Amino acid sequence: MLLGKPLSIALLESVWKRALKDRFKYVRRAIEDDEEVLRNKCKFGQRRGQRRKSSSAEKKLYDIKVQKEDDPAYLEGDAMYANINWLKQEYMKTQRNWKEVNDRMNATIQIRRKMITDKAPLQDILRLFPFLRCPYQLFREFQVLTHMNVYQKTVEILEIYSENILSLYLVKNNPITIMLQENLKQHTEEDILKYMKMTAACLLLPDVFGDDSSLFAAVNEEVKVVTPVLEVKNPFNVNSCEFALYVEKQEVAQLEDCTTALAALVAAFYVFDIPCPNRIYRTLNFLESLVFEMRCPAFLPAQVKRGLEIPEYPTIC
Incomplete structure (x- = not known):
């Protein structure tokens, strides 16, 4: 008998307690790895003589x-x-x-x-x-990823294709074209007229390719899509026009003009790795083919392709 218990039972209890104690003896967490201790060390410092904390503690x-x-x-x-x-x-x-x-x-x-x-x-x-x-850093990030200057290419695209886009019959009665014609009558300065035409050509691109213009730009209305899109207010008012890039319905950047806005839109899809929606694919594919100095897309409608051909610029298209 051991403490009033049979020897076998007392021995088993002693062995069980010893095993339980030994089991947890080696799995105790070192106090130096405790998060509360680390916070206090960070706040009050560490006394001289203590050993350096482990790499896990540093992490x-x-x-x-x-x-x-x-x-x-x-x-x-x-x-x-x-x-x-x-x-x-x-x-x-x-x-x-x-x-x-x-x-x-x-x-x-x-x-x-x-x-x-x-x-x-x-x-x-x-x-x-x-x-x-910042548009500059957005363009710079695009250039790091693609080795292409998206802003410079966008300037070339609008300067070369603006007149051709505006001359297409399929945009003749478009609200953007009508708005442009009304505002052209109020100005005679050549640079302002050129700016207005480039702005109109930019906004008409989805209609030229039969795409959904709401996925390209929200003109004088609220942005309703989550993919990269432009918000444009008073596009032909030289004193109050506003351009902004939106992604996921939040404003990412304010932009100076239509050229910067179009370049930012193209760059946003690449920089933020966002898939292009099917309903705007042809417009963006056309722009990308010119930015990356590729041949004109084969899917262009015959009327549009003839209207956009620029023989004197063979390297562009």
Whole structure:
């Protein structure tokens, strides 16, 4: 008998308690890896003589810092965090160091592309990389990805094709064309007339290709689609016209004119890796074929193809 119990039962209880104690002896979490301890160390410092925390502890400490800043888990490393934090602060300034902006945007492009490829929320991408709201940086990102200057190509497209688009019979009675004709009568300056015609040609592109114009631009109305689209107000009023790029129904960038707006629209699909809707595919495919210096798309209707042929510019089409 052991403590009033049969020997066999007492022995089994002793063995069971010992085994239970030994089992949990080696799985206790080290106190230095505890998140509360790490937060206190970060706040009050670490006493001399304590051994350096493990790599896992360092990772947890960094995770806490990221969580405190409300940044997603895509940020890896102090250098990346410093670059992104600098970009966010620089964006708030009126006088910006554009050379440094370019360098830091280059340094963060891999993590930015990973976020976009992983379909991170657009608001998170723009919060961490607010300079993507600037047309210049949007075009620069496009050029890094494609090695093409989308703005320069867009200028060439509108300058070459504007008159041809406006001369097509299928846009003769279009509301955009009628609005253009009414406003042309109020001006005689050549540069203003050219600007108005380029704006009209830009807005008429979906109608030329039989696409859904609401997926291309919302003219004097509210944006209703989630894919990249232009918001255009008073397009032919030289004093009050407004252009803006919208993605997921939120304004991404304000744009100066129709050329910048069209270039930003093309760039947005590439930079944010957004599939082109079928109902606007032919319009964007036509633009991309010219931006990337490809041949004219074979699907062009015969009437449109004849109207858009520019023999003196064989490299464009």
